[in-house]
Amino acid sequence: MKPAVSVVIPAHNEEAVVAEGLDLLLAGTEPGEFDVVVVANACTDGTARVAARPGVRVLETAIPGKVNALRLGDAACAAYPRVYLDADVRIDAGSVRALADAAARPGVLACAPQPEWDLSGTGPVVRRVHRVHDRLVAPSRALAGVGVYVLNGRGHERAFPLPDVISDDGWVDGCFAGGERVVVAGARSVVRPARTVRAHLRRRIRVRQGNRQLAELGVPARPLRPRALGALLASRAVGPLDAACYLAVLVLDRLLTRVRGGRTSWGTDAGSRHRDPTAAS
Template identity: 85%
Template sequence: MKPVVSVVIPAHNEEAVVPAGLDLLLAGAAPGEFDVVVVANGCSDGTARAAARPGVRVLETPAAGKAGALRLGDAACRAFPRVYLDADVRLDAESVRLLVEAAGRPGVLACAPVPVWDLRGTGPVVRRVHRVHDRLIAPSRALAGVGVYVLNERGHERAFPVPDVISDDGWVDGCFTGSERVVVTEARSVVRPPRTVRAHLRRRIRVRQGNRQLAALGRQGSPLRLGALGRLLAAREVGPLDAACYLAVLAMDRLLTRLRRGRAGWGTDAGSRHRDPTAAS
């Protein structure tokens, strides 16, 4: 069977999470329907071994880096459209088919699913911070921040090769405007955010660094305004305690940003790479 879609999964030390994601992706797929390429990049664990199974091609490179892994996997793809999927994000076969259908609509070049946030194991403060943040960014969410984006052949010509940036989804999102990129409301990705305040702050460091990289490349995003938080409170979409937790962590985030300014390094975003409690041990 000729594949109808290619799926690229960059994976850096993802031994704990990649098996369950692949099992879910392939469980509802016909043999040969999906061309799945896992790129184990700079791994010091058993990611490549954990990803090996029928229907999956595993590529290995000693160079760690998501953008490079995306380019390597992309070069090995056999079909359009192409799904670019984070290794710790869950996506089922039916959602892939819905995304493929959307990518074939006239005028559409890129699409993404709606994220479902898996908050199991997260602390109460992080839950409240996430509740506020999710509602703040929901009106402008498109391809970035959901762990999955899909490009058809015309969209691929515009967005690839992805440059060496932290925020590959932010780069791709900025390649399209208006109706060229769509959110497929029937498709779902399951995303596991950081569990602790510390992990959340580490991730925020990477987000800020990624945003600075994009700004240097002329891709300026829209900053969040505190007035939007007031509107959420007035509409009772979030509560006062939610807002207080969000503002407290935001203050910590900004303080750490000032203290770290000028230091090298991206920080480590391992907060969502814990083993799936529903997976077999």
């Protein structure tokens, strides 16, 4: 069977989560329907071992970096459209099919699912921060921040080869405009955000550093405007305590980014790599 879609999964020390994600992705698929490539990059755990299964090709490289893993996986793909999926993000076969259908629409070059946030195990402060942040970015959300994006052949020509950036999804998002990129209502990705303030700050520092890189490449991030938070408060979409937690963590975020300066790296945020507590043992 000729693959209907290729899926590239970069995986750095993802032993704890990659198997469950692959089980969900492949459940109910026909043999050969999805061409799945897992790239275990600079792993020191059993990521490659637990990812190995029928229907999945596992590549290993000693070179660290998500973008390098994406390039390697992309070069090994056998089909379009291509799904680029974070190893700790969950998506099922039905959502992948919906994304592939959307990528075939006239004028569409790229697409992404609607995210669902798995807040199990998150602390009360960071839960409020996520609530506010999600509502702030929702109106402009497209390909970035949902753990999955999809490119058809023409979209791939626009976005690849990926440059050496922290925010690969931010780069890809910036390669398209208007109706060239769409959010597919019939597709869902389950994203596990940071569970603690400390983990959230580590992630936000990388986001800001990534945005700085993209700006240098001519792809500026869409700014969050203070008046938007006021509008959320006025409409009671968020409460005063939610806003206070968000602003306090935002101040810490900016201070820490200034202290760290230009130092950047890509790695695993273990704060969100927790096994689904509802999954069977």
